[in-house]
Amino acid sequence: MKIVVLVKHVPDAAGDRSFAADTTTDRAAVDGRLSELDEYAVEQALQVVEKSGEGEITYLTMGPEAASEALRKALSMGGDAGVHVVDEAIHGSDAIATSLVLAAAISKLEPDLVICGMASTDGTMSVVPAMLSERLGITGLTLAASVAIEGGQVTIRRDSDEASTTITASLPALVSVTDQTGEARYPSFKGIMAAKKKPVETWSLADLGIEPAVVGLGAAWSVVDSIVKRPPRQAGTVIPDGGDGGVQLADFLSSGKFI
Amino acid sequence: MAEVLVLVDHLDGSVRKTTTELLTIARRLGEPSAVFLGAGLDNALETLGRFGAEKVYVVADAEIDGYLIATKTDALLTVVAQASPSAILITSTSEGKEIAARASIRLGSGIITDASDVDENGIATQSAFAASYIIGSKVTHGTPIITVKPNATAPIENLTTPAVVQVSVEYGALSTSARITDVAPRAKSGRPDLTEAAIVVSGGRGVGGAEGFTVIEALADALGAAVGASRAAADAGWYPHAFQVGQTGKTVSPQLYIANGISGAIQHRAGMQTSKTIVAVNKDSEAPIFELADFGVVGDLFAVVPQLTEEIGKRKG
Numbered sequence: 001m002k003i004v005v006l007v008k009h010v011p012d013a014a015g016d017r018s019f020a021a022d023t024t025t026d027r028a029a030v031d032g033r034l035s036e037l038d039e040y041a042v043e044q045a046l047q048v049v050e051k052s053g054e055g056e057i058t059y060l061t062m063g064p065e066a067a068s069e070a071l072r073k074a075l076s077m078g079g080d081a082g083v084h085v086v087d088e089a090i091h092g093s094d095a096i097a098t099s100l101v102l103a104a105a106i107s108k109l110e111p112d113l114v115i116c117g118m119a120s121t122d123g124t125m126s127v128v129p130a131m132l133s134e135r136l137g138i139t140g141l142t143l144a145a146s147v148a149i150e151g152g153q154v155t156i157r158r159d160s161d162e163a164s165t166t167i168t169a170s171l172p173a174l175v176s177v178t179d180q181t182g183e184a185r186y187p188s189f190k191g192i193m194a195a196k197k198k199p200v201e202t203w204s205l206a207d208l209g210i211e212p213a214v215v216g217l218g219a220a221w222s223v224v225d226s227i228v229k230r231p232p233r234q235a236g237t238v239i240p241d242g243g244d245g246g247v248q249l250a251d252f253l254s255s256g257k258f259i
Numbered sequence: 260m261a262e263v264l265v266l267v268d269h270l271d272g273s274v275r276k277t278t279t280e281l282l283t284i285a286r287r288l289g290e291p292s293a294v295f296l297g298a299g300l301d302n303a304l305e306t307l308g309r310f311g312a313e314k315v316y317v318v319a320d321a322e323i324d325g326y327l328i329a330t331k332t333d334a335l336l337t338v339v340a341q342a343s344p345s346a347i348l349i350t351s352t353s354e355g356k357e358i359a360a361r362a363s364i365r366l367g368s369g370i371i372t373d374a375s376d377v378d379e380n381g382i383a384t385q386s387a388f389a390a391s392y393i394i395g396s397k398v399t400h401g402t403p404i405i406t407v408k409p410n411a412t413a414p415i416e417n418l419t420t421p422a423v424v425q426v427s428v429e430y431g432a433l434s435t436s437a438r439i440t441d442v443a444p445r446a447k448s449g450r451p452d453l454t455e456a457a458i459v460v461s462g463g464r465g466v467g468g469a470e471g472f473t474v475i476e477a478l479a480d481a482l483g484a485a486v487g488a489s490r491a492a493a494d495a496g497w498y499p500h501a502f503q504v505g506q507t508g509k510t511v512s513p514q515l516y517i518a519n520g521i522s523g524a525i526q527h528r529a530g531m532q533t534s535k536t537i538v539a540v541n542k543d544s545e546a547p548i549f550e551l552a553d554f555g556v557v558g559d560l561f562a563v564v565p566q567l568t569e570e571i572g573k574r575k576g
């Protein structure tokens with residue numbers, strides 16, 4: 001079985017993330033890392049291969065040079081190969097153009113199963129998995145809290161406020177996984193060393209047959225009109241509990257008419 | 260005036276408040292039409308008319324609930340082809356966002372997700388980077404598809420008698436390729452919906468265990484509030500994941516948020532930072548949650564919270 005796992009290199013949420021002058025995410029201001037939410041996808045792919053005893057995992061990313069770090073991190077956890085789509089023209093792509101590029105790269109890799117995280121930790125839209133299902137014309141099973149593959153079928157559990165639902169489809173399929181699927185493993189020292197030798201290919205838009213003009217900031221189907229830093233919240237009152245903290249809190253809530 | 264489609268968010272015809280907010284926003288942009296998918300129209304019609312839906316498009320096929328989401332996209336797009344709307348508004352739930360995403364590819368339309376409001380020019384307000392930025396943006400290509408978060412605006416009544424339009428849909432092979440094989444309904448709490456509630460009382464790792472949440476629930480009930488949890492509390496199995504607040508849980512924006520035994524990690528803040536008033540109870544005076552708090556008590560939540568609950572009881576008489 002061929003598995004493609006989508007991984008994104010994102011600015012670390014622990015840093016002070018900001019926007020560049022052209023309204024795109026500033027990727028230089030804060031150290032980048034493999035999106036934590038994609039680590040769950042890597043973990044599930046590794047488990048699918050471990051459980052079935054066969055399978056080949058290729059990680060796919062798109063983004064500037066530094067995005068290859070996300071591939072190396074994933075490869076250090078396990079898996080076989082990486083593909084990095086890198087092209088100046090991609091800068092500033094919206095979710096729609098992103099899904100166009102990723103779909104073209106996935107088609108070239110011809111996987112049986114595509115696994116991705118539930119959202120990126122920078123854009124956080126959570127729409128690319130469903131867009132890829134549409135573009136590739138393969139079943140999309142989104143927001144899986146658990147994943148099982150058996151006999152050419154994929155079964156997921158999806159939890160909503162109303163119900164926990166079990167859903168089944170035939171492969172090929174795309175699955176996005178939540179952080180409920182289980183903690184991702186840490187790369188071992190051996191894994192980190194092995195990752196350095198695993199093959200990583202670099203593809204350009206031309207390799208995918210995509211015209212530069214249909215992607216990037218200029219081709220986006222929505223425009224940013226304004227960006228304002230939210231004013232920091234005014235420092236409030238913090239009191240130590242001297243035995244009547246609950247009563248003082250009640251006074252505060254009464255003054256705000258919450259009681 | 261062109262129609263603006265609002266996809267109705269409902270449970271067996273009981274219309275969620277977010278839909279009434281969307282109908283209110285739709286009126287700023289054009290003529291509101293509701294798209295009702297699934298069973299229960301009779302329960303929904305009164306509310307949709309009260310909040311100004313001029314038309315209600317209805318698809319009640321079994322395919323709507325028997326498959327995962329994509330059939331709902333088929334149904335919505337059939338309505339779009341019929342109505343040629345100037346915009347499509349959908350509630351920003353995980354299901355709503357997926358419908359929006361699929362529709363944007365099929366229609367070749369721009370998409371904006373998680374808007375906290377949309378003005379009469381179609382400019383949507385969004386938060387970015389754990390709510391540290393406010394972004395205004397606009398769709399410039401195709402029929403704008405915007406998903407809007409709960410509590411975006413105060414719903415305004417606008418009495419209409421909606422025309423009901425039955426729509427017949429052809430479902431694509433892709434849409435019926437994912438079969439639902441089992442549904443295990445969740446127990447209802449009887450408390451307000453977490454994302455719609457005016458007050459949210461949350462517990463974190465400091466609550467110490469599932470039993471500790473009875474203290475949180477008691478305060479919530481005294482205030483008529485919803486209960487939330489941090490990921491640490493949800494991961495530990497102390498409270499169901501459906502109530503998790505934060506980046507990988509729910510985003511809430513209530514009038515009042517009370518965080519108990521929650522440190523205030525960036526991923527938690529992402530889900531509650533835009534609350535009007537924030538209160539924190541934490542025994543560590545250095546906890547980052549106090550940077551956000553309008554009022555904070557440094558102390559043991561098991562002393563402070565029950566005292567507060569009791570005090571509320573007294574004051575309410």
Ligand SMILES: Cc1cc2nc3c(=O)[nH]c(=O)nc-3n(C[C@H](O)[C@H](O)[C@H](O)COP(=O)(O)OP(=O)(O)OC[C@H]3O[C@@H](n4cnc5c(N)ncnc54)[C@H](O)[C@@H]3O)c2cc1C
Pocket residue numbers: 036037121179462463464465466488489490491492503504505506507508509519520521522523524525526527530540541542543546558559560561
């Ligand atoms: C990709 C990703 C996504 C995430 N998504 C989310 C998310 O959606 N939601 C979320 O919440 N987190 C999320 N997290 C986790 C987040 O980083 C924190 O680990 C988590 O929020 C911590 O929960 P906590 O505040 O309850 O626990 P802790 O950080 O352990 O804090 C517990 C607090 O309780 C206090 N305390 C202990 N005992 C008492 C007592 N008796 N009385 C009063 N105070 C007490 C302590 O002083 C401490 O401040 C995510 C992390 C990642 C990497």
